[in-house]
Amino acid sequence: xxxxxxxxxxxxxxxxxxxxxxxxxxxxxxxxxxxxxxxxxxxxxxxxxxxxxxxxxxxxxxxxxxxxxxxxxxxxxxxxxxxxxxxxxxxxxxxxxxxxxxxxxxxxxxxxxxxxxxxxxxxxxxxxxxxxxxxxxxxxxxxxxxxxxxxxxxxxxxxxxxxxxxxxxxxxxxxxxxxxxxxxxxxxxxxxxxxxxxxxxxxxxxxxxxxxxxxxxxxxxxxxxxx
Amino acid sequence: xxxxxxxxxxxxxxxxxxxxxxxxxxxxxxxxxxxxxxxxxxxxxxxxxxxxxxxxxxxxxxxxxxxxxxxxxxxxxxxxxxxxxxxxxxxxxxxxxxxxxxxxxxxxxxxxxxxxxxxxxxxxxxxxxxxxxxxxxxxxxxxxxxxxxxxxxxxxxxxxxxxxxxxxxxxxxxxxx
Numbered sequence: 001x002x003x004x005x006x007x008x009x010x011x012x013x014x015x016x017x018x019x020x021x022x023x024x025x026x027x028x029x030x031x032x033x034x035x036x037x038x039x040x041x042x043x044x045x046x047x048x049x050x051x052x053x054x055x056x057x058x059x060x061x062x063x064x065x066x067x068x069x070x071x072x073x074x075x076x077x078x079x080x081x082x083x084x085x086x087x088x089x090x091x092x093x094x095x096x097x098x099x100x101x102x103x104x105x106x107x108x109x110x111x112x113x114x115x116x117x118x119x120x121x122x123x124x125x126x127x128x129x130x131x132x133x134x135x136x137x138x139x140x141x142x143x144x145x146x147x148x149x150x151x152x153x154x155x156x157x158x159x160x161x162x163x164x165x166x167x168x169x170x171x172x173x174x175x176x177x178x179x180x181x182x183x184x185x186x187x188x189x190x191x192x193x194x195x196x197x198x199x200x201x202x203x204x205x206x207x208x209x210x211x212x213x214x215x216x217x218x219x220x221x222x223x224x225x226x227x
Numbered sequence: 228x229x230x231x232x233x234x235x236x237x238x239x240x241x242x243x244x245x246x247x248x249x250x251x252x253x254x255x256x257x258x259x260x261x262x263x264x265x266x267x268x269x270x271x272x273x274x275x276x277x278x279x280x281x282x283x284x285x286x287x288x289x290x291x292x293x294x295x296x297x298x299x300x301x302x303x304x305x306x307x308x309x310x311x312x313x314x315x316x317x318x319x320x321x322x323x324x325x326x327x328x329x330x331x332x333x334x335x336x337x338x339x340x341x342x343x344x345x346x347x348x349x350x351x352x353x354x355x356x357x358x359x360x361x362x363x364x365x366x367x368x369x370x371x372x373x374x375x376x377x378x379x380x381x382x383x384x385x386x387x388x389x390x391x392x393x394x395x396x397x398x399x400x401x402x403x404x
Contacts, residue, residue, distance in 0.1 A: 073343065073347055074344065075351070076347050076351075079351055098230055102230045103230065120234075123238075124234070127238060127241050130241070131244060131245075134244050134245060135244065138247075138248055140318075140347060141321055141322070141350075143325055149249075152245075153245060153249055156241065157242065157245055159241075163235075164238045167230075167231045167238070168235065171228070
């Protein structure tokens with residue numbers, strides 16, 4: 001509602017889709033978990049399907065953030081595109097190595113094992129891509145729009161925590177894993193809400209730029225260039 | 228076990244980077260004066276001299292090998308400092324360009340866009356030059372051309388001059404806080 005009211009859905013349609021999907025899917029899973037007619041197997045199949053859809057939607061959100069952040073910087077789009085592809089290849093290779101040689105949870109069923117592995121694989125790539133985005137934008141001093149930053153901030157935090165949880169869950173059963181993940185997600189929702197409600201960057205008019213100010217910059221630069 | 232430890236460590240680093248970015252994101256520039264104070268002087272000619280192959284060849288010819296290696300390392304470290312300084316100035320000018328391109332005056336806005344593009348090109352060149360210079364400290368045989376950074380910087384200076392003239396004429400501009 002906040003997104004629509006502040007017209008953020010126009011710039012971040014995939015993020016809106018993702019958040020709406022999370023509400024619908026979590027409600028559905030909650031109902032399935034409490035329906036006596038639904039077997040444990042069916043419930044875990046539903047969880048795996050939800051994991052896959054969530055991962056796909058998060059990729060769309062990350063792509064959307066990249067696009068929104070880089071749109072005003074034509075000079076960076078090409079190099080960013082090349083670097084993102086490179087990062088993606090490296091992250092996929094890491095995924096392959098982790099899948100081949102990483103630990104597999106041996107305390108549970110095949111469906112939960114699959115869920116943990118899929119989430120771990122997704123977390124590695126998505127956390128890596130968001131880390132790349134933060135480092136890239138930090139190096140180039142990219143001026144983030146507030147909400148775009150908030151989306152990446154929250155999603156990055158969530159993916160990092162999910163990566164820790166899935167990595168540790170591959171070794172041993174963590175009874176509070178679901179609670180930690182849910183708490184992190186709710187913190188992220190609060191973050192997104194804060195950034196959605198925060199005032200967007202407003203063009204502040206500098207009423208009079210001192211006449212000598214930029215000239216002195218030029219004189220200084222030219223003097224330095226001519227040394 | 229090792230893979231798990233690595234993954235957890237990477238995730239913790241990611242959390243650190245994200246929070247550091249969030250801290251930096253909160254810092255906003257309120258006016259042009261604030262930007263002006265952040266510019267650092269850069270002597271491009273001195274930089275060119277430091278990475279000049281002829282100068283290097285001359286030193287190689289006239290100095291004992293060990294002394295040359297030591298002096299050359301110092302020269303390259305100094306060149307890296309220059310590159311970092313140029314990159315820092317480019318990021319300041321990038322903010323100025325971003326502010327200028329919000330201007331209602333189409334000429335200032337256009338000059339601002341050019342400034343942003345040039346500043347970003349310098350950041351890219353500076354990144355590549357920094358890697359090459361560091362590689363040359365490790366592998367002295369590599370050749371580095373300073374033209375990518377110094378020529379871009381000279382172009383940037385020209386755009387800043389143009390922007391300055393335009394703003395001088397206009398007397399007002401907008402700045403994104």
